[in-house]
Amino acid sequence: MSRFGFVRPSKYRHVYGTCAKRDASYDNLRVSANAWDTNMVAVNPLFLSVNWQSSGGGAFAVIPLSTVGKLPENYPLYRGHTGPVLDTAFNPFNDYVVASGSEDSKVMLWNIPEEYDENQEEVTPILKLSGHQRKVGQVLFHPVADNVLASASTDLTVKLWDIEKGQEKQEITGHTEIIQSLAWNYNGSLIATTCRDKRLRIFDVRSNKVVQEGSGHQGIKGSRVVWLGDANRLVTTGFSRMSDRQLNLWDTSNLEKPIKSEFLDTSSGVNMPFYDADTKMLYLAGKGDGMIRYYEYENDELYHLSEFKSSDPQRGMAFMPKRAVNVSDCEVARAYKVGTTIVEPVSFTVPRKSDAFQSDIFPPAISDEPALTADEWFQGKDANPKLVDLEAGFTVKTKKEFTPTAQVEETSETKTVDPMNDKDYQAAYHELRKENDDLKNSLSQREIKIRVLESELEKLKTQAAELELANKNKPVPETTTTTKQDTTDIPDTAGDGDDATKKDDPEVTKQDTDIQVTDDVPNKEIVQTEA
Structure with missing residues (x-):
C-alpha cells in the first residue's frame, strides 16, 4: 500500500x-x-x-x-x-x-x-x-x-x-x-x-x-x-x-x-x-x-x-x-x-x-x-x-466443592434391590437403561458378524457356480488329431499288400481309421498306432 x-x-x-x-x-x-x-x-x-x-x-x-x-x-x-x-x-x-x-x-x-x-x-x-x-x-x-x-x-x-x-x-x-x-x-x-x-x-x-x-x-x-x-x-x-x-x-x-x-x-x-x-x-x-x-x-x-x-x-x-x-x-x-x-x-x-x-x-x-x-x-x-472488570487482575477464589444430588452410576456387579423412593427409582431406571444399551450393542455386533458371514457365504457360492460352469464348457485337450482319410491317399508303409487288399481286410481298414498324423513330420509322414 x-x-x-x-x-x-x-x-x-x-x-x-x-x-x-x-x-x-x-x-x-x-x-x-x-x-x-x-x-x-x-x-x-x-x-x-x-x-x-x-x-x-x-x-x-x-x-x-x-x-x-x-x-x-x-x-x-x-x-x-x-x-x-x-x-x-x-x-x-x-x-x-x-x-x-x-x-x-x-x-x-x-x-x-x-x-x-x-x-x-x-x-x-x-x-x-x-x-x-x-x-x-x-x-x-x-x-x-x-x-x-x-x-x-x-x-x-x-x-x-x-x-x-x-x-x-x-x-x-x-x-x-x-x-x-x-x-x-x-x-x-x-x-x-x-x-x-x-x-x-x-x-x-x-x-x-x-x-x-x-x-x-x-x-x-x-x-x-x-x-x-x-x-x-x-x-x-x-x-x-x-x-x-x-x-x-x-x-x-x-x-x-x-x-x-x-x-x-x-x-x-x-x-x-x-x-x-x-x-x-x-x-x-x-x-x-x-x-x-x-x-x-x-x-x-x-x-x-x-x-x-x-x-x-x-x-x-x-x-x-x-x-x-x-x-x-x-x-x-x-x-x-x-x-x-x-x-x-x-x-x-x-x-x-x-x-x-x-x-x-x-x-x-x-x-x-x-x-x-x-x-x-x-x-x-x-x-x-x-x-x-480486569483492572484488579485475576485472584484465586476459595474452592467450591461440587456435590451432585445424584450418585455415581453403579456397575453391573452391584447388588440391586427393589426401589423404594424416587431416588431408588431413578437409580433402577439408569441400571435398566444401561443393561438395555449393553444388550443392544451386543445384538448389533452379532448382526454385523452374521451379515459378514452371509456375505462371505454368497461369495463362496458364486465362485463354486462359476467354477462348475467353466468345467462344463471346457473343451477336451487336443494333443493329437485322429483323421479318417481315403486309403488311396496313404502309401503302403508296411509294404505287405496293395490297396485292394487293404480295403477288403477289415483289420487293415480299422488300422487306417486309427492312423495319427503329427504336425512335426514333413510330407505327411504317417505314424501307425496299435489296433
Missing part, C-alpha cells in the same frame, strides 16, 4: 505472539494418539487438562498451571472411562470441576483436588451420565446457567444435562450424520452445529427446533463453528470441494449463503476457531501446521491482523478465559498449543510501554459468576453473562 493509502485504525493491529520457553511449558506428556477431531486440551485459570494415551481404558491428566517443566513419568490420571477420552471441558463457574466425554458413550464429572498430590495414583469421577448410544465426541458447558452441560455423540444427538441432579433434561435431534462441532450463542439460548452431512444448523435447544439451516462447507473434511459474541453472526472453518481451507462469515437469520467467504490455503488440517468477544478478535489455529492467524471483526468484515508462526506443528489448542490474562503485560490472549509430548503457552500481547492499566484494550470480560441457575434456564429464562 502506498504511503497515501488508508490504514484502518485498530488498537490490536500490532498484536504479536510469543511462545514460552521449554522450561516454562508442560513437557514429557503422553498426548492421546486418537484420530478423533478434537482440541486435545482444555484450560482454565488454574488447570490444564490433556487427553492421555493410556492402556486399560480411557484417561486424561489435569495439570496445575504452576507445575511447569518436565512432568514425572508416573503422573496421576483421571480414570473411569473404559474407552479413550475424546474431549474435556472445565466448568466456567467452578474452576475445580471438569467434564469428560469418551468412546465408551459416557459423560463423567470430576472434582479436582485443591491440594494436588503427584503421588496419588488416580482420580475417580464424582458423577457418570449415561444416555448416549455411541461415543461422545464433544462436551461444552453453558455460558450463563450454572451446572448445565451439552454433549454431542456419534449417535447423532446432542443431550443437555443438569449435572447437579445427574439428569438428562433435553435431547436435540435432526442431524443425519456425525456432529463435528457445536457452539453456544452469547446468552446460551441457541446452539449452532456443523455436521458431516455438510449442513450448518441453529437449534432452539430447549424446544428441540431447528430455527435456521443451510449448506456449509462442501469439502469432505472436518468443519468447525464459533459464535461471534453477542452479534448475530457465526464463523465456520472448513474445506471447499477442491479441499482448499475456507473461512466463512454467516448471518444467523439467513444461512442460505455466507456473508463472506475467504480462501485461506491448501493445507489439509482443520482450522480451530477461537473468538474473544471482548476484543472482537478471531484466532484460527491450523491442525498439523504451526500457524495461528488472527483477525478483528467489525461491521461484517474480518480484517486480517497478523500471524504467529512456529516450526512445530500443533495437534490441538485451547485459549485461557479472558478473566485470567496478564493485564500488566498487556496480554490480550493466551493460547495453549499441543505438540507431540508438550503443551506450550503462546502469549498475544499489545506492545505498550506504560505500566498503567490499559482500559481501552481491556474492556470488562465474562466473569466466573453464573447469571442463572439450571432450573431457571430450563424453565425458559434467558440472561446475558455477568461481566468483571
